[in-house]
Amino acid sequence: MNSHSKLEKVETSALELQKNTKALKSVSLNKNKKLKDAGLFALFVGPVLLAFTLIVLIPFFTGIYYAFTDWNGITGAVKWVGLDNFKYIFTEDKQFLDSFKLTTKYTLVAIILTNAIGFGLALLVTQMLKTRNILRTVFFMPNLIGGLLLGFIWQFIFVKGFASIGELTKIPLFELAWLGDANTAFWGIVIVSVWQGAGYIMIIYIAALQNVPQELIEAAKIDGANRWQILRHITMPLVAPAVTICLFLTTASSFKVFDANLSLTNGGPFKSTEMLALNIYTEAFVNNRYGIGEAKALIFFLVVAAISVIQVTYSKKKEVES
CATH class of the missing domain: 1.20.5 (Single alpha-helices involved in coiled-coils or other helix-helix interfaces)
Incomplete structure (x- = not known):
């Protein structure tokens, strides 16, 4: 054992x-x-x-x-001033508030037009057209051109091209001082930005439209639905995720518009078209008040971040509801 x-x-x-x-x-x-x-x-x-x-x-x-200093961006002397820069911005800097209002107005207009035109172009080039591939390329090409270069090209069109057409045709639209008047200069920036951005947004909408099941559309047609009813009740709910993405992209890019603003009008006439990004750039690198410029940039960042989060959250909820 x-x-x-x-x-x-x-x-x-x-x-x-x-x-x-x-x-x-x-x-x-x-x-x-x-x-x-x-x-x-x-x-x-x-x-x-x-x-x-x-x-x-x-x-x-x-x-x-x-943002909490009075640094001029050049010398090594940096003095802590606390909230003084922010007090100055909200109490004495009227141009910043005017630029903020103008940028908000521009953003609303640019978001609506860019998405509407981009979606319309996407609907066009997803039809059974022989030239749809060529049209996609043509509509997307402006997005490949740099913003500054594009602005200078359109500056020539607005100043020289439209003036020549106006002399020949006497059409009032072409006889306007497009970049010399505050109202028309604003719409000039909108035209250039939408023309450049609509093609990129179109590509996103094309991808979404191509994923819409054709069986649903065919069934709706058999049931007697017209094109508007199909678009509203079938297509739009199914492309809602793409709408969320496009709204986010256009919101962020519109708020941050700089190159078209700089090359077309440089904020003129008399700073009437100076957007927020250009105002911040001028404050920091032209006026050499880097501390105030950084304070403006921080405010700008918080506003854009808050609006973007609200927009994405709201759009996501609408996707779920639909």
Whole structure:
């Protein structure tokens, strides 16, 4: 009995040792796998994260610090002034408030027109047209041209081209001083921005429209639905996620409009078309009041972020309801 018991103990110990060995090997393999995954993650994400930190995060938080100083952006003397910059902006800087109102007006107009035209173009080029691929290319091409270059091209069109057409045809529309009057200059910026952005928005809507099940549309036609009813009750609810994306993109880009504003009017005449981004740029890099410029940029960031979050949240809820 004793020898049999000893043998069982030896076998039990051997089994436990074998199990422990397997467990150690498993832990070692898992550890090596985790190290390998961490190495691959660092290899692929590390450079991007480093670049993002250097180019975006560090300047962002540095800018927040400078928003509470009176630094002129050139000298090394930085004086902490607390909330003085923000008090100045809201109490004495009338131009900032005027630029904010103008930018809000421009954003509302640009969002509506860009999405409406982009969606209309998407509906057009998703029809069975022989030239639909050529039309897609033509409509998208303005988005490939840089904003500054595009602005200077349209500046020539508004100043020289329209004036020449007006002399020949005597049409009042072409005889207007498009960039010399506050009202027409505003609409000039809108025209250029919408012309550039509608093609990009069109591509997103095309992708959404191509995913609409044709069976539903055919069934609706059989049931007697007309084109408007199909668009309203079938197409629009199904492309709602694309609408959310396009509204977000156009909201952010419209609020941040700078290059078209700079190249077309440079804020003129008499700062009547100076948008927020151009106002911030002028304050920081032309007037050399970097602290006030950063304070304006911080306010601008908070406003755009809040509006974007509200817009996306509301649009997502509408998607669920529909």
